[in-house]
Amino acid sequence: MKSSVIIFPGSNCDRDMDVALKKFGFDNQMVWHDDSKIPKSDLIVLPGGFSYGDYLRCGSIAGKSRIIKSVIDFANSGGLVLGICNGFQILTETGLLPGILQQNKYLNFICKNVFVKIKNKENKYFKKIEKEVLKLHIAHNEGNYFCSNDELKSIEDNDQIAVTYCDHEGNDDEKNNPNGALKNIAGIFNKDKNILGMMPHPERMIDPFLSGEDGSIFFENLIESL
């Protein structure tokens, strides 16, 4: 299985993602943002970081970069596109995913492990994962998911909520909401479920000694599903 990780100026989780993808069997290649073509891929990943220094709005400049047209074409033809953290912000700025990631409610940069509840397994990203709750890492200043009421209704009606912040038992209530995100949303799909954007970093949870392995579960499932 071939994957491509796009590198923008200011991306800083691109290498971690490369290590994770290769560890679980992907033949991964790195693609520079100023290229116009993406090599043949089964999966495209927009990594975390601070593309273009978060100028204007997080992800807004990257969302207009030269490579993005190919990402949009790939996504619209049904290809799997995964955006993590800043990658999620870029996906909302391109319009591939609805809504926007606003500044965290209490103005703090949050860097910690959290639990997220898988809300939809009818897709390639979570299909064979047995667990209901995953322990993953978040590190962001703008992770506060927001959209209009009409969009929220459409997202809910189409089962587009992928993961929500919760406690270890899966209670995704306001008490377990780290950043003020609407409905505790930590990740969403597009309608066809081939595009996933999420704030938590599975690539940081792939080592049994350093972190935990719930990220491993995510990548193992992903390569099996493809």
Add this chain to the structure above:
Amino acid sequence: MRVKLIVTLKNGVLDPQGKAIQQTLNGMAFDNVSEVRQGKYFEIEVNESDKGIAKSQAEEMCKKLLANLVIEDYKIL
């Protein structure tokens, strides 16, 4: 010509920075400050002498890049 425009958060959208600024102003004895909304101001030099064309270009710039219409409004000054 130079186009000036502002981008602000829509009414009802949470503005935590504005809130923090308001609280600071209150702490500085500006007791009568009841709300602060923060926005962005742009000055864009366009090589275009027709005011109407420059303004309609600015409008496109706002829709496509400068403002995110999910949470922001724009105003060309």
